Amino acid sequence: MSLTIGDTAPDFEADTTDGRIQFHDWIGDSWAVLFSHPRAFTPVCTTELGYMASIKPEFDRRGVKIIAISTDPAEGSAEWSKDIEASQGAAVNYPIIGDTDHAVAKAYGMLPADVEGDPTARTPAQNATLRNVFVIGPDKKIKLLLIYPMTTGRNFDEVLRVIDSLQLTAGHAVATPAQWQPGSPVIIAGSVTNDAAKEKYPDGWEEPLPYIRVVPDPTTAA
Template identity: 60%
Template sequence: MSLRINQLAPDFTAETTHGQKNFYDFIGDGWAVLFSHPKNFTPVCTTELGAMAGLEGEFDKRNVKIIGISVDAVEDHHRWKADIEKATGHKVDYPLIADNDLAVAKLYDMLPEDAGDSAAGRTPADNATVRSVYVIGPDKKIKLILTYPMTTGRNFNEILRAIDSIQLTAKHQVATPANWQQGEDVIITAAVSNEDAITRFGAFETILPYLRKTKQPAN
């Protein structure tokens, strides 16, 4: 199954470092970030899991829960967590899904159906495509998908920036321009007339007939 933005995120139940979790129950009425890893005890992923742990408070502020997934067993996850804390100084308190049967990786279209049903004997290169980030909203729909190569560490500050945009634009009829940061001007969508824009946002700047900017609305 090929996943796209605005599709329902596939639900699943899996073993994690916090016990058995149902994904939809875990999300509840908030937001979630699911981010995947091809193998435990790999260098780039070790730095990523630690970086995410260091930013957990920022995700909490946005009502976003974090859950990781790696193609290995729970016992390996617990051992890996000690390495992550040693390497990065951050303790991983969010749950890590054990996907040693590859079920979730295949459910999320990160591995083909013929990949088998066991992580045993598989190398990180075999699982190279299990390097995705999914942002999922309270409606359980996928809002963002990012996939990275194994040699490129993910920028989780960018994911926070994207979440700020997604949450803002879900509430107001605006979009955010390239390189937008929290508090900067936003774009008024085409669905809003000039008259309605004045009512909604007050003053705005017309740069092109189809490009109008205004101050960021208050959340």
Template identity: 60%
Template sequence: MALRINDTAPDFTAETTEGQISFHDWIGDGYAILFSHPKDFTPVCTTELGAMAGMAGEFAKRNAKIIGISVDPVENHNKWKDDIEAVTGNKVGYPMIGDTDLAVAKLYDMLPASEAGTSEGRTPADNATVRTVFIIGPDKKVKLSLTYPMTTGRNFDEILRALDSIQLTAQHQVATPANWKHGEDVIITPAVSDEDATSRFGAFDKILPYLRKTKQPG
């Protein structure tokens, strides 16, 4: 069954480049960014893992850990790190999960549960659907999932932007409009009355009866 927003992210134990982890314990009391790729030593994914390595500090500021996964073995991940650093200038310091039995990919519905075999002999095309980014909250619930085709490099600035929105709206009764960036005006949710909105946020702009904007709280 497909994972949906607010479903509990499946827990698992796996080997990574940083040793064995139990996923929920590894997440702890913060957020996690789990992002998958179809195959090690592939061009688009090489740029993506390097991009995430370069942004690790920004995610850390938001109490969010990064973890990568492919169905290749951990030994391959460790070898791949050198190429990633050579191409992007960024050293991979986050763990990368080895999923040679396809268990985690199936658990997260990135491959069919009926898929047979192991990672041995599989091509990137065989694993084309292992291209999803998940944001998982401290409550271990899925907050976001985005799946990209193999030929389209992911925009991790968007993942960071979405994380800012998720964290802000978890603390305040607001939503963020299209193309919102941190620091811009936000939308007051319909559950908040005008009177309560004034008490909570001060002045606000009532554009439509159901669309009210105010300064970003906090």
């Protein structure tokens, strides 16, 4: 199954380090980040889970829930969490899904449909496709999908930046340009006519090209 932006994130029931959850119910009216790991006790992922724990307040502030997934049983991930805290200086403060039957990984297109058997018998290399980040909106639609190689740690500050853009553009008819940061100017969406734009932005806009209309960030403009 191949998923892309705009698709409904598959619902599932699974055991986690915080107990059993129904995914869509767990998300509720929040945003969510689901990020996957090929196995517990892997080096790059250890740094990633620790960093996510350290910046969880930033996700909380944006109304975003964090959840990780590994093919290991939940109790194995709980043991892994001890290593993460000891080495990274931050205790894991969000649930880790134990996807022992590979059902979630398959539903999200991260492992082939014919994968089966004991997940602890599979090596991280066999699970190399489990290096994904999904940002999911309150409507349960996938808003962002990132896939990383085994050897490259993920940039979760960039995930926060994209979430800021997603939440801004969901509430205003704008888009964010390259390298945008919160508070920086934005672009009026192409779907907004000039007449409609004049009503919303009576002071006008900068127009470096006829199809680029730049205005201040509407959430910070006086």
